[in-house]
Amino acid sequence: MSKGNGRPFRDANALLARADRIRAQRAKLKHEIRICAGPGCLALGARAIHEEFLTQISEHKAELKQAGLALNTTLAEKCTGCHGMCEAGPIVTLEPEGTFYTGVKPRDAKKIVERTLLKGELVDKRLYELGHQRGGGKVEKYADIPFYSLQVRVALRNVGVVDPTSLDDFLAAGGFRGFVRALSEMTPDEVVTAVEDSGLRGRGGAGFPSGRKWRSALRVKEDRVWLICNGDEGDPGAFMDRAIMEGDPYSVLEGMMIAAYALGATDAWLYVRHEYPLAVKHLQMAIDTLENAGLLGDDILGAGMSLRIRISRGGGAFVCGESSALMRSIEGRVGEPRAKYVRSVEKGLYDQPTVLNNVESFTCVPAIIDRGAEWFASMGRDKSRGTKAFSLVGKVKHTGLIEVPMGRTLREIIYDIGGGIIDDRPFKAVQTGGPSGGCLPADKLDLPVDFDTLTRAGAMMGSGGMIVMDDHTCMVDVAKYFIHFLIGESCGKCVPCREGLRQVHDMLEKITSGRGEDGDLEKIERLCHTMEVGSLCALGKSAPYPVTSTIRYFRAEYEAHIRDKMCPAGVCPDLIMYEINKECTGCLICKDHCPTEAISGEKKKLHVIDEDACISCGICMSVCKFDAVDIKSGGVIVSRDEAVV
Amino acid sequence: MSPRRAKRTDVDIENTRALEPKAGGTGAKAPPSPGKTKAGADGNELKAVDEVLSHYPAEEPSLIMVLQEINDRFNWLPPEAMNRVAGALDLPLAKVLGVATFYKALSLEPKGERTVKVCLGTACHVRGAGMLVDELKRSLEVEVGRGISPDGAYSLETVNCVGACAMAPVVVVEDNYYAHMEPGNIAKMLKKERPK
Numbered sequence: 095m096s097k098g099n100g101r102p103f104r105d106a107n108a109l110l111a112r113a114d115r116i117r118a119q120r121a122k123l124k125h126e127i128r129i130c131a132g133p134g135c136l137a138l139g140a141r142a143i144h145e146e147f148l149t150q151i152s153e154h155k156a157e158l159k160q161a162g163l164a165l166n167t168t169l170a171e172k173c174t175g176c177h178g179m180c181e182a183g184p185i186v187t188l189e190p191e192g193t194f195y196t197g198v199k200p201r202d203a204k205k206i207v208e209r210t211l212l213k214g215e216l217v218d219k220r221l222y223e224l225g226h227q228r229g230g231g232k233v234e235k236y237a238d239i240p241f242y243s244l245q246v247r248v249a250l251r252n253v254g255v256v257d258p259t260s261l262d263d264f265l266a267a268g269g270f271r272g273f274v275r276a277l278s279e280m281t282p283d284e285v286v287t288a289v290e291d292s293g294l295r296g297r298g299g300a301g302f303p304s305g306r307k308w309r310s311a312l313r314v315k316e317d318r319v320w321l322i323c324n325g326d327e328g329d330p331g332a333f334m335d336r337a338i339m340e341g342d343p344y345s346v347l348e349g350m351m352i353a354a355y356a357l358g359a360t361d362a363w364l365y366v367r368h369e370y371p372l373a374v375k376h377l378q379m380a381i382d383t384l385e386n387a388g389l390l391g392d393d394i395l396g397a398g399m400s401l402r403i404r405i406s407r408g409g410g411a412f413v414c415g416e417s418s419a420l421m422r423s424i425e426g427r428v429g430e431p432r433a434k435y436v437r438s439v440e441k442g443l444y445d446q447p448t449v450l451n452n453v454e455s456f457t458c459v460p461a462i463i464d465r466g467a468e469w470f471a472s473m474g475r476d477k478s479r480g481t482k483a484f485s486l487v488g489k490v491k492h493t494g495l496i497e498v499p500m501g502r503t504l505r506e507i508i509y510d511i512g513g514g515i516i517d518d519r520p521f522k523a524v525q526t527g528g529p530s531g532g533c534l535p536a537d538k539l540d541l542p543v544d545f546d547t548l549t550r551a552g553a554m555m556g557s558g559g560m561i562v563m564d565d566h567t568c569m570v571d572v573a574k575y576f577i578h579f580l581i582g583e584s585c586g587k588c589v590p591c592r593e594g595l596r597q598v599h600d601m602l603e604k605i606t607s608g609r610g611e612d613g614d615l616e617k618i619e620r621l622c623h624t625m626e627v628g629s630l631c632a633l634g635k636s637a638p639y640p641v642t643s644t645i646r647y648f649r650a651e652y653e654a655h656i657r658d659k660m661c662p663a664g665v666c667p668d669l670i671m672y673e674i675n676k677e678c679t680g681c682l683i684c685k686d687h688c689p690t691e692a693i694s695g696e697k698k699k700l701h702v703i704d705e706d707a708c709i710s711c712g713i714c715m716s717v718c719k720f721d722a723v724d725i726k727s728g729g730v731i732v733s734r735d736e737a738v739v
Numbered sequence: 740m741s742p743r744r745a746k747r748t749d750v751d752i753e754n755t756r757a758l759e760p761k762a763g764g765t766g767a768k769a770p771p772s773p774g775k776t777k778a779g780a781d782g783n784e785l786k787a788v789d790e791v792l793s794h795y796p797a798e799e800p801s802l803i804m805v806l807q808e809i810n811d812r813f814n815w816l817p818p819e820a821m822n823r824v825a826g827a828l829d830l831p832l833a834k835v836l837g838v839a840t841f842y843k844a845l846s847l848e849p850k851g852e853r854t855v856k857v858c859l860g861t862a863c864h865v866r867g868a869g870m871l872v873d874e875l876k877r878s879l880e881v882e883v884g885r886g887i888s889p890d891g892a893y894s895l896e897t898v899n900c901v902g903a904c905a906m907a908p909v910v911v912v913e914d915n916y917y918a919h920m921e922p923g924n925i926a927k928m929l930k931k932e933r934p935k
Contacts, residue, residue, distance in 0.1 A: 133901070133902050133903045134903050134905045134906060137903055137906060137909075137916030137918065138906075138918070180903070180904070180905030180906070181905045183905070327902075328899065328900075329900070330859065330860035330861045330862075330864075330899045330900040331860050331861035331862045331900060331904055332900070332902075333900070333902030333903075333904065336902045337902075368807075368842075368843075368844040369898060369899075369900070369901060369902070370902070406803075406804075407803075407804070407807060408842075408844075409803055409807065409838075409841070409842025409843065409844045409845060410842055410843035410844035410845075411841060411842050411843060412899065423803065424800070425799070425800055426798075426799045426800040426801060426802040426803050426804075426838075427799070427802075427838070428837050428838055428841045429841065429842075485904060487860075487861070487862035487904035487905070487907065488861070488862050488865050488866075488904075488907075489865060489866070493862070493904055493905035493907075494905055525861060528861075559861065561861045561862055561865065563865055567865050572861075572864075572865065575859075575861070575864050576861075579859070579899065582843075583899075585841075687923060689874075689877055689878075711870060711873055711874060711877075711922060712867070712870045712922055713874065713922040713923050716870075716921035716922050716923040716924075717921075717923035
C-alpha cells in the first residue's frame with residue numbers, strides 16, 4: 095500500500111507518467127485479492143479475514159512462489175470500499191478473473207489460498223447462489239450475478255475496486271485523468287459548459303441542474319467563492335454517499351478540485367456527517383496525501399491553481415443537510431435554515447458566494463470531464479440524465495448499494511436487481527426520498543425512476559434511499575415513524591413545521607392506538623397542506639409527504655385503524671394481541687422470556703397468553719422456534735398469509 | 740472578508756477512545772465511570788478542556804469542533820467545561836448552550852460506561868427496531884438519551900441510520916455491531932457487553 099513517491103508532482107505529465115508506471119506494474123499481477131471493508135462487511139468481521147489472508151499468504155510463501163505468485167509483484171491483496179451486496183457479506187473477490195466469494199469467514203482464507211490461488215480450484219461453498227426463481231445454482235463470477243450485471247456504475251465506479259487509502263491505486267484506476275484534462279486542456283468556462291451539457295442534476299435530492307448553479311456562480315462578481323461538498327447524508331436508509339466517501343475518497347476530492355478550477359475557488363469545505371467516522375478518516379488521509387503530492391495547496395501541478403479543502407464534522411442534526419443550515423453549522427453556529435430570498439451562490443457561507451453540491455454530484459464530475467458530457471447525457475431519460483446510486487433496503491432480498499441509469503423502472507430495480515421480496519412475500523410499497531419522500535404502491539412499480547416522474551407520483555428521488563416494504567409493514571406506522579423522526583430534526587424556527595409536525599404526530603398516534611375518529615384524516619390533510627405552503631425550508635415543506643402519500647395510496651389501511659380498530663399488517667402494538675396456536679409444543683421458552691409473566695402453561699402443554707398482562711412486546715414470537723405465536727388484530731389473525739387482508 | 744482558517748486537526752476517530760483521560764479506568768477501552776464523571780470537572784478535566792481549546796483558534800467557528808472533542812473525551816459536556824469554552828472563545832454561555840443542545844452528537848448528561856445505540860433508520864424500523872428500543876428501555880431501566888442503568892453500565896440512545904441497512908435491525912454497543920437483532924436476544928447481547 096504505497097502512498098505516492100513522497101515528492102510532489104511537478105506537473106500534469108509527471109502525474110500521468112506515474113499512473114502509467116503503476117499500471118505497467120499492475121499488469122504483472124496474476125491475482126489480486128480484494129476484501130470488502132464496507133460498513134456491513136466490517137461489522138461481520140472483514141478485518142479478521144484480512145489478517146488471516148496475510149497470515150496464510152506468509153505461511154504459504156514458498157508454495158506461492160513456486161506457483162509464480164510473489165506478494166506485491168504478481169500477487170496483491172487489499173481492502174476496498176463497499177461492494178454493494180451487503181446482504182451476502184463479508185465479500186472477497188479475486189481479480190482479474192472476477193471470482194466472487196460471499197459469506198466468507200476467517201477460516202476460509204486458508205482454503206482460498208490453498209485451493210483457488212495454488213490449484214486454480216473454486217471454493218464452492220462460498221460461491222454466490224442464485225435464487226430458486228432464477229433457476230438456482232452457483233455463480234462463479236460477479237459479472238454474471240444479476241445484481242451486478244444490471245448495474246451501470248459511474249458514481250460508484252471505484253467503490254469496491256480501489257483501496258481507499260492508496261493514491262497509487264486511484265491513479266491506476268484512471269484517477270485524476272478528468273482533473274488533468276480540465277486543468278491542461280479546458281478553460282473554466284468549458285468545464286462549466288461540459289457539466290451543463292451532461293445534464294447532471296444535484297444528486298442530494300433537489301435535482302437542481304449543477305451546471306446552471308455553477309454558471310450563476312461564475313456570473314457573480316466577487317473575488318471569493320466558497321466551495322462546499324455536502325456529505326451530511328442524513329436520510330435514514332441511505333448510505334450511498336457514505337460508501338463513496340469511505341470507499342473512493344479521491345474521486346470526491348477530484349470532483350471538488352475540478353469545480354474549484356472552474357469556479358476559481360481557493361477554499362473548500364467538506365461537511366461530513368458525525369455518524370461516519372470512517373469517511374472522515376479516509377477523506378482526511380486523502381487530503382493529507384494530496385497536499386504532500388502537490389495536488390492540493392498552492393501552485394497545484396505547477397499550473398498556478400490554489401486550493402485548500404477542509405473537513406467539518408457535522409453534529410448529528412438532520413437539518414444540517416439543508417444547504418443554508420449546513421453553512422451556519424460550518425460557521426460554528428446552530429444549524430437553522432434561512433429563507434432563500436437571496437440564493438447561496440450570491441450570499442452563502444459568511445455571506446459570500448458559495449457553491450454547494452452533494453458528494454455523489456461531485457463524484458460524477460471527473461467521469462463527465464474524462465469521458466465527455468455526451469457519454470453521460472446518453473444515459474438516462476427525459477430531463478434526468480446519467481446514472482443514480484440507490485441504497486436498496488428494507489424487506490428486499492439483496493439489500494445493498496446499486497447504481498443504474500435514470501429511467502429504470504421500480505420493478506427492474508426491486509425484482510431484477512434486488513431479487514424480490516424476502517420470503518417471496520407480496521410487495522406492498524416502496525419508500526423513496528427519505529423523510530421528505532413518499533410511499534408508492536404496487537401499481538406504480540412500472541414507473542421509471544427519474545426526478546420528475548417520482549415527484550409527479552407524490553414521492554421524490556431524494557438522495558437515493560429506497561426502502562422496500564412487504565405486507566407486514568403498516569403504512570400508518572411508517573408515516574408516524576417519519577413524522578416522529580422529523581419532530582426530532584426540525585430546527586424549530588418556523589411554526590408550521592415545528593407545531594404542525596407535533597399535531598400530525600399526535601393525530602397519527604391517536605389513530606394507531608385505536609382512538610381515531612371519523613374526520614381525523616381530513617384534519618391531517620388540511621394541516622399537511624398548511625405545512626407544505628407555510629414552512630420556511632424544504633424540510634418543513636416536504637415533511638408532510640410521507641403522510642399525504644400514504645393517505646393517498648393506502649387510505650383503506652388508515653380507515654381500518656380508525657373504524658375497525660385494526661392494524662391489518664399486525665404492527666401497531668395497541669391494536670394487536672399475541673396468541674399461541676396449536677403448534678405449541680410446550681417448551682416453556684416463551685414463558686421464560688416473557689417480561690410481564692403473561693404466559694402460563696406447563697411443559698409439553700399448550701401455553702396461554704393472558705391478554706390483560708401482555709404488553710405486546712413481541713418477545714414470545716421472536717423466541718418461539720415452532721411458529722406457534724400469532725398476531726391477532728380486530729379479531730383476525732394477521733401474521734399468517736391466509737388471513738392477510 | 741478575512742478567511743477564517745481553522746487549524747486542521749488530525750482526525751482519527753478510531754483512536755479517540757484510546758485518547759480518553761486515563762483517570763477513569765484501568766482498561767484502555769473503559770471510559771470514565773459515571774460516578775466519577777458526575778462529580779463534575781476537576782482540575783485535571785479542566786486541563787483537558789484547555790488542551791482541546793489549544794488546538795483551535797479562539798473564535799466562533801471553532802465552537803462545534805471544540806465541543807465535539809470535549810464530548811468525545813468525557814462522553815458528555817460537563818457544565819464547567821462549557822463555562823471554560825465560553826470564556827476562551829469569548830462567547831456568551833447561552834450561545835454555547837444553544838449549540839450544545841441543538842446538536843445530537845453533544846450530550847448534556849453523563850453517560851453509562853457503554854452506550855447502546857439502536858439504529859432507527861427506516862430499514863431497521865420496518866424490520867422491527869421499535870420493539871428493540873422498548874425492550875432495552877425495560878431491561879436497562881432507562882429512557883432513550885436519559886439515565887444510566889442501575890448497575891452504571893449502560894446508557895441508551897437511538898441513531899437515525901448507521902448505514903448498515905443490510906443487517907437491519909442493528910444495535911451498536913460502542914464499536915460492536917449486532918446484526919438482525921430481535922427482542923429475544925437483547926438479554927444475551929447485554930450480558931456479553933457488560934463491562935467486567
